[in-house]
Amino acid sequence: MPLSPLPRSFYDHDSRILAPLLLNKVLVVGERQARIVEVEAYAAAEDPASHAYRGPTRRNATMFGPPGHLYVYFSYGMHWCANVVSGGRLDGHAVLLRAGAPVAGVEAMRAARPAARRDRDLCSGPARLCQALGITGADDGSDLVVASAEGPWLGEDGTPPPRRPGRSARIGITKAVDHRWRWFVAGDTNVSR
């Protein structure tokens, strides 16, 4: 099936509802495509681990805009990470894209990530995924509903989300550690360690 964008309404849900529905969707940047295999939900005001916990700031402004856009932030002084803005308008919900399976443009991904020894290492982490696809702060705010030639967008190729996704606590955070808001495609080798 050819790749087609999803309607705005697809994104207009609580992040914990949208997160598992993003599994097996395809993130596209130019010729590069990666199937989403791991995500985490961040629930704004009710989630101390969320960048949106304390309300709107310069950095997280995109999270407080309409759903279906990409929130990209700079992490640890050297990495970019990407989220899909969800929820209704003005509530700050988002879903972190943590890993993908390379689908197309694999040569370009290898060139962008010389440190990756195997292809399974190309997109197996939130910063790795962005590096492989060439996503940076310049892409913050991109509209994923519009299939653009250059910028990032999100496509659907007919593959449904897993009927029974893997689920666990979120990774790499120090607050609200107990919530099991991470979902992944069970058994997929591209899921981060």
Add this chain to the structure above:
DNA sequence: CTTTGGATCGTCT
């Protein structure tokens, strides 16, 4: 295989 520490800087307090 697992563990450990260094890199590096925008953001908010």
Add this chain to the structure above:
DNA sequence: GACGATCCAAAGG
């Protein structure tokens, strides 16, 4: 001024 929604190379078993 402190702290990350991380990654990688190196060292040890």
